[in-house]
Every structure is written in structure tokens, then in C-alpha cells.
Amino acid sequence: MEIKNALAAFSALSQQTRLEIFRLLVTKGMEGMAAGDIADALDVRPNTLSANLVILVNAGLLRNERQGRSIRYYVDMQGMRFLLSFLLEDCCGGHPELCQPVISEISCHCGESGG
Amino acid sequence: MEIKNALAAFSALSQQTRLEIFRLLVTKGMEGMAAGDIADALDVRPNTLSANLVILVNAGLLRNERQGRSIRYYVDMQGMRFLLSFLLEDCCGGHPELCQPVISEISCHCGESGG
DNA sequence: ATTTTATTTCTATATTTCATGAAATATGGA
């Protein structure tokens, strides 16, 4: 990943509506969500939502797929992976114990009851 | 973590100099780096660097410590942990296999020879 | 106390980003 892609991604996540969109879609997993439903869920006007979705897609954080009249949006897990590995590249100056807690914290707890 | 903190963090990382600062400090681990050395390494003027360091500290991504005349900066691993867990909260709609590759990708490879 | 080095704060200008209304495009149904 080049720095320009990473900048686009962080810039995309640095705006409230877009961060809410992303976090909402994170919870939806591969089910995703239609643009209109996102607009309803977050109470954002369609054109504003659309502009923000474009920014997230161009940043490599979301992908989309037309389904009839709707367009369905999903988190792009590969984009996410590239971004985080770019950010934490060559981490910790040789001391894994520093960054290991970061990684275990974000381990996927889907389906677990407690944490 | 509240959304405002996360927005501040992503906003901080969405600017080239600041992203370079953060990535440089990621590689330094607990050794950290003095402000002046960061300025030299990235070829940024001291006042510009200082303004950007303030933004990163306020975003919870860096911490600092005076050492004689220098001020030394470090990545704040706990801030990082909060940020990533906020971003990926309740992930994947119950399908861990979706986000697991993201996590293994960023696992700390410090000291390993190959990937 | 004065000087030197390291970093920050103040202030102004230039640039970027934001949400919106209005219009356009795409799909599906009658």
C-alpha cells in the first residue's frame, strides 16, 4: 500500500457520518446494507450519504454491489487489512510484547458471550 | 472510547506528515524519538512538526516525555488499542472468518525473518 | 546572568473539506 491510499482511508474515517457508516457496516458483515437503509439508520440525506459512500469506496474501505434498484454496501476486509498492516509496519522496534496487546484486543469476539 | 476521540485519531492520521511521524515512531517502539530528530528524519520545520505532534498527542496516538532539553515522543499503544477496538466493534455479523485475516495480517512480526 | 539549543505558541494566509438543493442517471413495474 502507498501512503496516498492510507491517507485517503484515514481521511475517510475522520468524518463523523462516514465513521458511523463504516462501523454500522462492520456489524453487518457479509450481509451488508442498502444505501437507502444506511441513510434511514443514520438519518442522513441521500445525496450527502452518497457523497460519503463514494469517499469510503475510493478509500478502499467499502465495496458495493447493485441489487435491483438498491446498491448494497459492505466493508472491504482486504482494504482494512492493507491499511492496518501499513500503519503498524515494522512495529515495536523488536519488542513484540508492546504491540501484542493491541492485536489481542481487536481479535474477533463474534459470537462470544463475554469479553 | 467515544466517537469524538476516534474522529480525532483518524483525522490526525489523515495528513501526510503526521502519518509519517506515526509510522516512524511505530518502528522505534519504546525507544521513541526526540522531536528534533523526527524533524530531521522527515525534513519538516520545527514549528510545523510541533503543531503536528500536538495533534497526534491530543488524539491519543502519541505520548511524550521531556529528557533534558529534548522532548521524546512514543506511540501510545493503549490509545491505538482503544481506537482499533472501537473501529471493529461487534464485527462481522457473527462470522469470525471474515475479520480473522485482518487480525492475523497485523500480528506483530517483530524479530521474525520471513512472513 | 547570559547564551545556546530544543521546542512550542501566536498569527495570518492559502487550501481543503463539508452539507445541501437541484438536476441527472439507473432500475423495475404498469
Place this chain on the structure above:
DNA sequence: TCCATATTTCATGAAATATAGAAATAAAAT
């Protein structure tokens, strides 16, 4: 074809952010 629904594109004024010069602050050395 004509209409309704779903979403995007365009243009714009308002707000936020970035950079740098100049001055200020903090610590160490003389």
C-alpha cells in the same frame, strides 16, 4: 412508453485545516 423508486453528480457558500514567519518558553552550559 411513462412513472416511481433508489442513488449519484454538480455547483456553491460556509467552515475547518495546514503551513510558515516571528516571537516566546524551557533547560543546560558558561
